[in-house]
Amino acid sequence: MKAIWNGAIGFGLVNIPIKIYSATETSKLDLDMLDSKDLSNIQFKRVNAHTGKEVKWENIVKGYLIEDHYVVLEEQDFAAAMPEKTKILSIDQFVKEADVDSVYFENPYFLEPQKSGETAYRLLLHALLHTGMAGIGTFVLRESEAIGMIRPYNDEVLMLQRLRFAEEVRDYKDLKLPAAKAPKPAELKMAKSLIEQLSSTFDPTVYEDNYAKALLKIIKQKAKGKTVKAKKTAAPDKGKVVDLMAQLKASLQSRKRKTTAS
Structure with a gap:
């Protein structure tokens, strides 16, 4: 290091x-940006806004704009x-x-x-x-x-x-948050039971970047000339009113079945 x-x-x-x-x-895959026409690498150049010419690193300085005029800073200024x-x-x-x-x-x-x-x-x-x-x-x-x-x-x-x-943490007051209303006792009891069932000691090694692995698998398949089709997933119905109690009961029962099976 x-x-x-x-x-x-x-x-x-x-x-x-x-x-x-x-x-x-x-852990993200290192993907390059390419021109779709011939798959050539896209290069990013440091270009002078007035001349359009590329500027070498040794000729680049840092400046702060004050009243349409740049004040150039040197290394000793930062120190x-x-x-x-x-x-x-x-x-x-x-x-x-x-x-x-x-x-x-x-x-x-x-x-x-x-x-x-x-x-x-x-x-x-x-x-x-x-x-x-x-x-x-x-x-x-x-x-x-x-x-x-x-x-x-x-x-x-x-x-x-x-x-x-x-000052870097934004204020959340502009968000449309639910009214300060206490949940129903029965719903709260079930939610707490579900939390208790899912409670465990945090182990970061349990979690892996599976998306990167799945994407790499697709890359290797495409390299062999195979066609990859995405599986269809049901989109959540945002406008549908849900039965919260029914969902909580189903979640608890599902968790119990998994525990019993294991």
């Missing part, structure tokens, strides 16, 4: 030199904005991890201690494990400020969970 950030965690007066590595990778946060993620507070709503979660990263930081790294890891807390602070990653939540991934490694700013 390649580190995407080198710096340190500020833990009180203690600095823990660390490297940040992406903790995830995509000068918050020099301390480009190299240090200072923990400002500790919170219960469960108190942070998952709507704020963005990308996860693994933290690796550098040579002089192993002891302090282990100390922070075990302190967070024992207290059930997570450290919150801000830092600059890829030319933008980010909120980071440092938490134990397990008893061996710390994880940095990038968080969204509150």
Whole structure:
């Protein structure tokens, strides 16, 4: 793995030199965009809007538009904005991890201690494990400020969970939500029973990207010249009024049959 950030965690007066590595990778198939006429690859070029000519990477700069005039930014400008946060993620507070709503979660990263930081790294890891807390602070990653939540991934490694700013979460007040009316007691009882039947400990290894596998199977079939037909699926009737009790009963009975069969 390649580190995407080198710096340190500020833990009180203690600095823990660390490297940040992406903790995830995509399972999607790498599909190319092609011209339907001859299946040639579609290329994306960086083109000057006025001349129409392609621009080389070394000639590209970043700028901000103010009153019809671009202010060009150089590398030292980005570093000068918050020099301390480009190299240090200072923990400002500790919170219960469960108190942070998952709507704020963005990308996860693994933290690796550098040579002089192993002891302090282990100390922070075990302190967070024992207290059930997570450290919150801000830092600059890829030319933008980010909120980071440092938490134990397990008893061996710390994880940095990038968080969204509150202003990035949209307000739901414009949605057409159902009126605040309590459900019928019998329906609620059945819904709770169904939830209890389906309850288990979360195991991420149970879930796989089956769509990518099915799509790859189709690709291999087409490569052999076979014709692939999609199975017809019934579309949900959005306008139909459903008998909720009947659906809940059927769901419970179906679950019982599956449990008995297994």
